[in-house]
Amino acid sequence: MSALLVLTDFTPDADHALAYAAALAAPLGASLVLLHIRRESLLDPDAFTGKIRHMSEGEVAAALAERAATVRVPIVVETAVESVADGVEEAVSRHRAVLVILGKPNTDATPDELVASTSLTLLRATQVPLLVVPGQATAAVPPARLTLAADGQPFRLAPSIIASTQKLLQRVHPALTVTHVAEPEDSDDCRMALASVLHSGLGTDLPHIDTHGVRHLQPAGGILQAATETSADLLVVVARRRSFLGQIFNRSVSAQVVLHSTVPVLLLPATE
Known part of the structure; x- marks a missing residue:
């Protein structure tokens, strides 16, 4: 079974991407890997200003379990402490993920080059397709x-x-x-x-x-x-x-x- 790797920092935008990923995985017969990278946030706009949300191991485990319980496809949860690129690359390789999925927050107040570099950095690191789901997206899933x-x-x-x-x-x-x-x-x-x-x-x-x-x-x-x-x-x-x-x-x-x-x-x- 192929795997879709979903990144989360427990924000509403990341939760929206997880729901999208689950709805996409079902017709594909795919499983999900829900990955949280500790000590830095990929999705939270505050990460670009140096404000990073810190959580204890117990809080992270509880947050991952809570989100895993919301999906109806096979799912495993993981954490990593590497850089975003290294953590995602390692997880993609180990799970043979065919797609990386992440949510995109409203970035109107964030410099373009900082936001844009995230997706391109992941493409460079993993060489697998990247699906970016805007937090405000209301498009049908699976896509028609x-x-x-x-x-x-x-x-x-x-x-x-x-x-x-x-x-x-x-x-x-x-x-x-x-x-x-x-x-x-x-x-x-x-x-x-x-x-x-x-x-x-x-x-x-x-x-x-x-x-x-x-x-x-x-x-x-x-x-x-x-x-x-x-x-x-x-x-x-x-x-x-x-x-x-x-x-x-x-x-x-x-x-x-x-x-x-x-x-x-x-x-x-x-x-x-």
């Missing part, structure tokens, strides 16, 4: 409408990522739309974008894939516009290596989409 952003350039995904994503499509049966964002003066034709998605191995088993072109000055803004126009329940973005290996996180299209999306975002780390 999935929108995948593609720039028309070839990309490659690890075979394990293709397999887990295809399993999601086969088990959940969402309507899939490929979107392409073009400059206002350029054509928003989606044929090359669709071809790049199919060439990667994604969506090849689906009988039909819709396309939706958008013209926008900013790629991230165009992707978010497409999510709204297609009524997406889940937004999928291919994160190229330059996005999550670069040092200037806030210039990454992937990071900007994560930062401002009001629907869950699935980041797929490309190998090239």
Whole structure:
């Protein structure tokens, strides 16, 4: 049975992500691993200002047990004392997790580069897909409408990522739309974008894939516009290596989409 790794700091946003993960795990036949990393908080905005909530071992154990009791799929709970990246990487490797899930708090008052770096750091450390669930997200789960952003350039995904994503499509049966964002003066034709998605191995088993072109000055803004126009329940973005290996996180299209999306975002780390 595949495992989904869910991160928690016991905030309402993390609890919302756990509920989302449980609803997603059921049709996939997946189990959950609920991980709390002690001594630093991944999800609490106060972590960026140096204010970290400290809990005793007993308090942590009770909080994990309380949350595990709310889900109806197989679940194990764990704590770690490493850095966020090291703790998540170790847990992903040991449980062979196919997806990391975390909640995103309201970050309007937090500098973009600090918030954006969290998701990209985890992609760099684990090389597995990352699902970011905004605390205010009300999208259907499992998703009924999935929108995948593609720039028309070839990309490659690890075979394990293709397999887990295809399993999601086969088990959940969402309507899939490929979107392409073009400059206002350029054509928003989606044929090359669709071809790049199919060439990667994604969506090849689906009988039909819709396309939706958008013209926008900013790629991230165009992707978010497409999510709204297609009524997406889940937004999928291919994160190229330059996005999550670069040092200037806030210039990454992937990071900007994560930062401002009001629907869950699935980041797929490309190998090239």
